[in-house]
Amino acid sequence: MTTLPTLEEFSFHGWDAVKLSNGIIIALCVPEIGGRLMQFSLGPHNYLFMNPELLGARFSYEEHAGDGELINWKNYGGAKTWPAPQGWDGAGQWPGPPDPVLDSGRYDSETNKDEASASVLMTSPPDARTGLRIRRLLSLGAASSRLQLELSFENISDRTIRWSIWDVAQMLCQTADGKLNDGCWLYIPTDPARAAPYTVLFGEDNPQYQLDAESDLLAVQYRGIVGKIGVHSPAGWIAFADRQSGFVLCLQFPYERDAEYPDNGATVECWTEAPGAPSPIPIRSPGYILEAEVLSPLFTLQPGKVASHRVTWSAAYCPAPIVAVTDVGCIHQPLRFEVKDGWARVQGVFGCFVVGAAEIECLNEAGEVLSQMDLGPVSPLRSLRVDAVSSVADGTSLIRLNILDADGTYAGALASAML
Numbered sequence: 001m002t003t004l005p006t007l008e009e010f011s012f013h014g015w016d017a018v019k020l021s022n023g024i025i026i027a028l029c030v031p032e033i034g035g036r037l038m039q040f041s042l043g044p045h046n047y048l049f050m051n052p053e054l055l056g057a058r059f060s061y062e063e064h065a066g067d068g069e070l071i072n073w074k075n076y077g078g079a080k081t082w083p084a085p086q087g088w089d090g091a092g093q094w095p096g097p098p099d100p101v102l103d104s105g106r107y108d109s110e111t112n113k114d115e116a117s118a119s120v121l122m123t124s125p126p127d128a129r130t131g132l133r134i135r136r137l138l139s140l141g142a143a144s145s146r147l148q149l150e151l152s153f154e155n156i157s158d159r160t161i162r163w164s165i166w167d168v169a170q171m172l173c174q175t176a177d178g179k180l181n182d183g184c185w186l187y188i189p190t191d192p193a194r195a196a197p198y199t200v201l202f203g204e205d206n207p208q209y210q211l212d213a214e215s216d217l218l219a220v221q222y223r224g225i226v227g228k229i230g231v232h233s234p235a236g237w238i239a240f241a242d243r244q245s246g247f248v249l250c251l252q253f254p255y256e257r258d259a260e261y262p263d264n265g266a267t268v269e270c271w272t273e274a275p276g277a278p279s280p281i282p283i284r285s286p287g288y289i290l291e292a293e294v295l296s297p298l299f300t301l302q303p304g305k306v307a308s309h310r311v312t313w314s315a316a317y318c319p320a321p322i323v324a325v326t327d328v329g330c331i332h333q334p335l336r337f338e339v340k341d342g343w344a345r346v347q348g349v350f351g352c353f354v355v356g357a358a359e360i361e362c363l364n365e366a367g368e369v370l371s372q373m374d375l376g377p378v379s380p381l382r383s384l385r386v387d388a389v390s391s392v393a394d395g396t397s398l399i400r401l402n403i404l405d406a407d408g409t410y411a412g413a414l415a416s417a418m419l
Contacts, residue, residue, distance in 0.1 A: 003143040003355055003406070005118035007111055013056035018111055018120045020140040024355065024380055025315065027140055027147050035107035035122035035136045036078040042145055042315035043381050045247040047240065049170040050077040051286040064100035071282040073098040077170050081151050083130050084166035084295055085262040092162060094130060101127040102134055117141045131157030143355040143406045145315040145380035152308040155301035164262045165296035165309040171240050173222045174288040180274060183243035184222040184290055187322045188268050189235035192216050199264045203227030203280060208272060215323060222290045224274030226283065230266030238268050239330060240292050241320035248351055250325045251294055252312040259297030269293040318351025318383045328403040328412040329353050335401055335415040344392045346399060349385050352378040354411050357404045360388060362396040370396055378403060
């Protein structure tokens with residue numbers, strides 16, 4: 001199986017589409033319906049909801065604008081980028097969806113392919129209402145399950161504007177026979193310095209939101225209740241898990257401690273909906289959907305200026321819950337060990353974002369490697385369950401689990417534990 005990135009332009013249900021693939025991941029982009037990422041798949045598993053009633057559908061500007069009511073929004077599904085804060089009180093709020101330009105306008109596209117990566121740049125039409133042009137650059141490299149999203153807002157107006165870059169992914173929470181999948185969870189690190197772990201932004205507080213007091217993790221179990229919360233999450237990651245299938249999608253983003261974020265300081269938001277579920281306002285849900293949403297700081301942009309934000313999507317096969325995420329993998333059970341007579345039994349359960357190999361290293365306080373043990377090959381398509389016995393040299397203070405690229409070079413540390 002090749003893991004080199006490829007790029008293909010083709011027709012997807014009649015839409016002009018671009019497929020990025022590397023033999024592990026497929027990312028399918030449709031520029032003409034709001035620059036959407038419509039599919040993101042690891043092996044056989046697709047994470048994103050697609051509205052089956054609108055596949056291939058095209059509408060006029062006037063049809064997309066409608067009467068401005070959410071119930072008439074033509075929700076294609078997938079993942080897209082919007083401006084925040086959302087609202088209907090004035091020029092500093094985005095009154096969508098529906099939105100015939102940024103949400104569902106025809107984006108331009110440019111593609112690029114070299115030996116190291118394949119990418120597609122999707123650029124929105126200029127929007128007079130917000131003063132914005134949105135760009136979404138999606139890039140896929142070789143031998144990993146990581147998709148880089150470089151998102152940017154350009155001020156195309158003659159006035160100063162202030163917006164947050166808000167990336168919204170509609171996760172599929174539906175079983176194969178069309179029923180609600182209550183095995184879908186979203187794991188969000190909270191801020192222990194805050195009086196409340198989350199803010200209810202729409203609907204009422206409900207049993208979907210479950211706080212683990214020991215880990216400061218908020219676990220959202222999808223139950224088909226309409227609602228929305230915002231979380232000030234400084235850890236820079238969230239993780240969506242489908243416990244029925246065993247597949248996990250982790251979203252990583254930069255966090256700026258001193259920056260101002262919208263919606264009471266939310267860096268992450270979660271919206272849930274379901275067909276026929278009671279709602280404070282009329283909505284027409286096309287399916288069982290949980291939205292995983294990432295927000296940038298609020299950027300003040302003078303005319304002609306550009307602000308950017310990066311979100312990295314990484315997929316793995318791994319049990320849930322997910323308690324931590326690194327650049328090379330996610331953690332279900334943290335690295336732990338028992339030491340006796342110069343030997344250590346090392347255990348843990350992880351998901352990997354890299355095709356390569358794993359190793360255990362023993363290091364001293366100076367960071368020098370004292371011993372090393374190979375654990376064999378790893379892949380995003382299978383979980384990494386560590387249960388190994390390693391010799392522990394005198395002076396060892398740290399045991400570290402490393403991930404190596406396919407060529408044997410160091411990719412990063414997945415976990416570590418102090419001796």
